[in-house]
Amino acid sequence: METKRLTGKDLITVGIYTAIYVAVVFVIGATNAIPIMYPISMVIIPLVAGIPMMLYYTKIEKFGMLTITGIIVGLFFYLSGYTWLCVAFLVPSGLIADIILKVGGYKKFKVIVPSYMVYALGMLGGPAPLWFAGESYWDGIRESMGEQYAEQLAGYMPSWMLWVGIGLVLIGAFLGALLGKKMLNKHFKKAGIA
């Protein structure tokens, strides 16, 4: 069936890889209980998620799949206790990643890398309220997590950290794409699923 519309099979693919992506991000993101892990996870998450995402990219042939992934991941993290900024970040990043693929062509590694890098930036929606939601959010952290945690977190996440964070995510995503590509060639091609 050669249609431009997303078929049931495409939508199931979206569901499967979104589930794996969420699982990976969720497990690694839980380490943010320790303040120092905040900046570190910005590299680790896109790096590890690169493996499932590269496999996912080999299945994408139509416009819209990454956008749907973005919407679902955003909603999931909103409902599991992060803020609505997750949705506000992940939807546009998924959309732009989709557009990059559409313009550059599907299943080309040179296009996949920038697309994945943009997509990965959406995960900054997790820590985003630290910079954008203002003092009241910090009061909330102080109230629920204690002074010590809040102080340490403020130490690791000053406002310029947003720009460093973008850099870290981009580096992590770039390395993640390479790692994913390596794994594809090493394992998945042999197993006949990529």
Added chain:
Amino acid sequence: MNKEAPRKRRFHLDPRIKVLILVLIATVEMFSLNIWVMTAIGLIPVFLYLTDHRVSGAIKYSIVFGLSVLAHIFRADIQLNMVLNMVIVLLGGFVLKLFPAFATGEYILKSTSVSEMMSAFSAIGLNRKMLIPLSVMFRFFPTIRREHAAIHDAAMMRGVSIGRKRFWKNPGQAFEYRIIPLMITVANIGNDLSAAALSRGLDNPARHTTYTDVKIGITDVVTLICIIAVVTAVFVFTTLM
């Protein structure tokens, strides 16, 4: 186990109401209100567990949540050494803030069949482009966990586990041997799932019928109103007093 068939249960909430409760919990938690409101929110999953006849789940959750509430109340009085104190307060804060939403999410996953979810949300006009990925995702979380456990067992048998020296000699490889098999099984299961769903007419453009009859009943309305009323009452009472 015939999960698909409509069941008569004494207490059964509509999936839409369950998700609405989850949204409510996530939204209230975002504001980090005072400890009493947090406790009231934290009691919602206990109630939900009990209505689902999962007493042991309710007890386990209550103990963890109760301890974190205590840790929060007495955090100024706890005088242990710095690190231990910090860990306790931190874990307490984490549990307090995130556990109610997690527990409710887990309750929804366990107590709702996929077809029930599908028919409930297509009834309110959710687009199939969102609906199919979402329900596949719901279907997949337990699968991922089961497959991961199986891979973990196999790795343990061969002596690949975090506790072993060999693991730390080559953590990258150990990690690779965990995640790659998982990805491969999940991708294969996914292919099977698509084949099964397509052969049952997933791509049929006509309106799909369903055995599962979902309605928002009196129980749903009363439960929702009770939850909102209690949380609001606690909020008003503790902020005005």
